[in-house]
Amino acid sequence: MMTQxxxxxxxxxxxxxxxxxxxxxxxxxxxxxGDHELAADxxxxxxxxxxxxxxxxxxxxxxxxWARRVLMNLAIDAHRSETRxxxxxxSMQTIDAVVPADPAVDGWWxxxxxxxxxxxxxxxxxxxxDRSVDDIAHVLGIASGTVKATLSKAxxxxxxxxxxxxxxxxxx
Amino acid sequence: xxxxxxxxxxxxxxxxxxxAAALLADVERRTDVDAALRRLHDGxxxxxxxxxxxxxxxxxxRRRMVWLGAxxxxxxxxxxxxxxxxxxxxxxxxxxxxxxxxxxxxxxxxRNTTDATTVPDTTPTDTTDDTTPPSAPVTTTPxxxxxPTTAVEPTLxxxxxxxxxxxxxxxxxxxxxxxxVPAMLPPTPFAGPSDAVRRDYQMPLDExxxxxxxxxxxxxxxxxxxxxRNGSSSPSGFQTADVPxxxxxxxxxxxxxxxxxxxxxxxxxxxxxxxSLWGAxxxxxxxxxxxxxxxxxxxxxxxxxxxxxxxxxVLLHEGWNTTxxxxxxxxxxxxxxxxxxxxxxxxxxxxxxxxxxxxxAFLDSVGDATALVxxxxxxxxxxxxxxxxxxxxxxxxxxxxxxxAMARSLEFVDVATWEAxxxxxxxxxxxxxxxxxx
Numbered sequence: 313m314m315t316q317x318x319x320x321x322x323x324x325x326x327x328x329x330x331x332x333x334x335x336x337x338x339x340x341x342x343x344x345x346g347d348h349e350l351a352a353d354x355x356x357x358x359x360x361x362x363x364x365x366x367x368x369x370x371x372x373x374x375x376x377x378w379a380r381r382v383l384m385n386l387a388i389d390a391h392r393s394e395t396r397x398x399x400x401x402x403s404m405q406t407i408d409a410v411v412p413a414d415p416a417v418d419g420w421w422x423x424x425x426x427x428x429x430x431x432x433x434x435x436x437x438x439x440x441x442d443r444s445v446d447d448i449a450h451v452l453g454i455a456s457g458t459v460k461a462t463l464s465k466a467x468x469x470x471x472x473x474x475x476x477x478x479x480x481x482x483x484x
Numbered sequence: 485x486x487x488x489x490x491x492x493x494x495x496x497x498x499x500x501x502x503x504a505a506a507l508l509a510d511v512e513r514r515t516d517v518d519a520a521l522r523r524l525h526d527g528x529x530x531x532x533x534x535x536x537x538x539x540x541x542x543x544x545x546r547r548r549m550v551w552l553g554a555x556x557x558x559x560x561x562x563x564x565x566x567x568x569x570x571x572x573x574x575x576x577x578x579x580x581x582x583x584x585x586x587x588x589x590x591x592x593x594x595r596n597t598t599d600a601t602t603v604p605d606t607t608p609t610d611t612t613d614d615t616t617p618p619s620a621p622v623t624t625t626p627x628x629x630x631x632p633t634t635a636v637e638p639t640l641x642x643x644x645x646x647x648x649x650x651x652x653x654x655x656x657x658x659x660x661x662x663x664x665v666p667a668m669l670p671p672t673p674f675a676g677p678s679d680a681v682r683r684d685y686q687m688p689l690d691e692x693x694x695x696x697x698x699x700x701x702x703x704x705x706x707x708x709x710x711x712x713r714n715g716s717s718s719p720s721g722f723q724t725a726d727v728p729x730x731x732x733x734x735x736x737x738x739x740x741x742x743x744x745x746x747x748x749x750x751x752x753x754x755x756x757x758x759x760s761l762w763g764a765x766x767x768x769x770x771x772x773x774x775x776x777x778x779x780x781x782x783x784x785x786x787x788x789x790x791x792x793x794x795x796x797x798v799l800l801h802e803g804w805n806t807t808x809x810x811x812x813x814x815x816x817x818x819x820x821x822x823x824x825x826x827x828x829x830x831x832x833x834x835x836x837x838x839x840x841x842x843x844x845a846f847l848d849s850v851g852d853a854t855a856l857v858x859x860x861x862x863x864x865x866x867x868x869x870x871x872x873x874x875x876x877x878x879x880x881x882x883x884x885x886x887x888x889a890m891a892r893s894l895e896f897v898d899v900a901t902w903e904a905x906x907x908x909x910x911x912x913x914x915x916x917x918x919x920x921x922x
Contacts, residue, residue, distance in 0.1 A: 439504040
């Protein structure tokens with residue numbers, strides 16, 4: 313059950329829902345894929361599906377959670393497909409620089425993109441939306457315990473990656 | 485987790501929050517919500533036109549990739565396997581290593597073992613007692629090629645395709661439980677329980693349920709067929725497949741034309757779900773030819789390739805991937821020698837060991853099963869499927885020959901023997917603790 317930062321109460325019309333959610337969904341998609349244009353397309357597609365099924369989606373307790381799950385599935389699929397096509401590790405792929413003057417920030421996002429699918433999804437929802445474990449579990453449709461374990465693994469991996477990058481920087 | 489790690493976690497956490505804020509700010513700066521909403525309303529009236537055509541300034545390959553990514557939903561990632569070669573001579577044959585390479589030294593403790601060519605029945609049970617020994621062994625023949633005399637060919641050509649559910653024969657199983665994972669031990673890699681730790685793990689059921697089957701050829705080609713029933717979280721995305729093709733009895737089929745050189749993808753669609761054929765070293769025309777020979781073997785509840793299927797493809801592994809899985813892991817360390825054995829039930833993606841290989845992987849065999857073996861960063865590793873839905877990955881800080889020999893020496897044991905041979909892992913650090921496979 314979501315207890316934190318409900319994204320919408322489901323009572324508004326679709327346009328209001330779209331305006332409330334679009335930017336957040338683009339951010340989530342970009343966090344997963346590293347590509348702003350692709351993320352915009354994914355957000356558009358997720359919301360288009362909401363629109364097509366709005367009669368049902370609008371009756372959900374939290375339609376935003378449904379949209380996020382659709383978006384996350386699309387984003388992970390797209391990321392997988394891109395990775396397979398490029399045949400290079402996700403961490404080495406070209407991504408949209410978030411803050412060109414802050415390589416640490418882009419390094420962190422590159423490390424996120426190198427995480428396994430589920431870990432990446434959990435990390436993006438945790439950091440970008442400051443969601444609780446229960447919220448993330450609701451959005452992704454998995455158990456809270458799984459989210460907790462996954463987030464712990466991801467954070468440990470990210471910490472190691474950041475440490476590794478820092479050591480490399482110092483050696484340079 | 486030591487203090488240094490805690491410090492790094494904190495630093496990473498701070499950096500993560502800063503990175504998230506920076507990304508959000510950049511997205512807000514670059515996003516025009518009103519324009520996006522207008523595009524949606526303008527495009528949503530044209531239901532049959534793919535997204536790439538509906539969105540204003542589309543046309544780039546990357547936009548098309550949105551749909552292609554969705555189309556690939558059911559296809560597990562196997563991308564880096566580009567070279568799979570025979571260890572020995574003889575195209576089309578999988579040549580076992582000499583049996584005299586197996587270490588036949590007697591184990592230190594009495595064991596209840598079974599012959600490695602027979603495997604426990606891994607059919608999930610509702611047993612909850614983890615000390616219960618596995619079911620009685622049954623003889624199996626994994627990695628068996630299609631027998632054309634038993635393959636089920638389409639028999640109702642006069643019936644319209646729309647009335648035939650091509651996926652009807654595939655029924656997802658119940659999620660696996662740790663108790664159903666067979667236990668295996670090598671004879672003498674370590675002295676006793678104090679030298680080895682074990683960890684049992686069970687991932688809960690998730691939404692996506694796919695049947696994943698992987699074939700390889702001695703020439704280096706790889707085919708993966710992934711079938712997905714309705715109710716899964718990923719759409720088929722079929723409608724963006726670039727070249728429609730005719731594959732009876734599927735309602736729709738398409739070949740994706742924008743794959744990079746050396747790769748192909750064909751997507752088959754029926755109202756009850758979709759099946760994707762992904763090939764490395766296999767053209768789309770060949771994938772279509774393969775698709776036309778596919779039929780479900782009721783006894784295996786899985787696809788089989790017809791006798792006239794192109795290529796010398798050998799089934800490497802097949803199993804239902806519910807994203808739920810259960811596993812048994814054993815790690816040992818004696819001096820500077822390390823070993824790790826992972827036995828997984830219900831996660832066919834775990835056969836993707838080739839991701840770890842640093843040099844071309846080879847085809848070899850363990851019992852009747854085809855195996856992938858090769859060098860990894862700190863030793864050698866091998867992966868094979870000794871039974872349906874079961875994948876075994878073994879890594880050691882040794883050579884390819886040594887890991888093959890150890891793989892062939894593994895013996896199925898009961899749970900009591902498995903537990904007596906090692907110490908439970910009591911670490912609370914749930915980061916990746918693998919010696920080789922993080």
